[in-house]
Amino acid sequence: MWGYIWPIVKLMLIAAFAVVIHLVWKLLAVPYLERRRQKDVPNLYMTKKFYPLVGDISYCLEYVRTNKYHFYEHMRVAMEEKICDIKLFNRGSDIRYYIVS
Numbered sequence: 001m002w003g004y005i006w007p008i009v010k011l012m013l014i015a016a017f018a019v020v021i022h023l024v025w026k027l028l029a030v031p032y033l034e035r036r037r038q039k040d041v042p043n044l045y046m047t048k049k050f051y052p053l054v055g056d057i058s059y060c061l062e063y064v065r066t067n068k069y070h071f072y073e074h075m076r077v078a079m080e081e082k083i084c085d086i087k088l089f090n091r092g093s094d095i096r097y098y099i100v101s
Helices: 002-037 057-065 072-080
Strands: 086-091 094-099
Touching: 002 086, 002 094
Parallel strands: none
Antiparallel strands: 086 094
């Protein structure tokens, strides 16, 4: 009986390991590598810190807690750093480029 169960358990463990590896790649590695790749672009703005799972939503929540507009960072970048035309915004595995000119 155990001869039939062990191959099934082994396949389930391999599948679970593959799912974990995929999630780590999608949620941690891809956003970090994208930030590192875009680091040298002169007119691109990205936040100072990298929050892997929540991304830049943490900045929006911080602004909401301090009673500021939740896109305060976009306005600040557009007004103070006039050479930045593009903002890199990440939420989890979703990476977006916003035009702030």
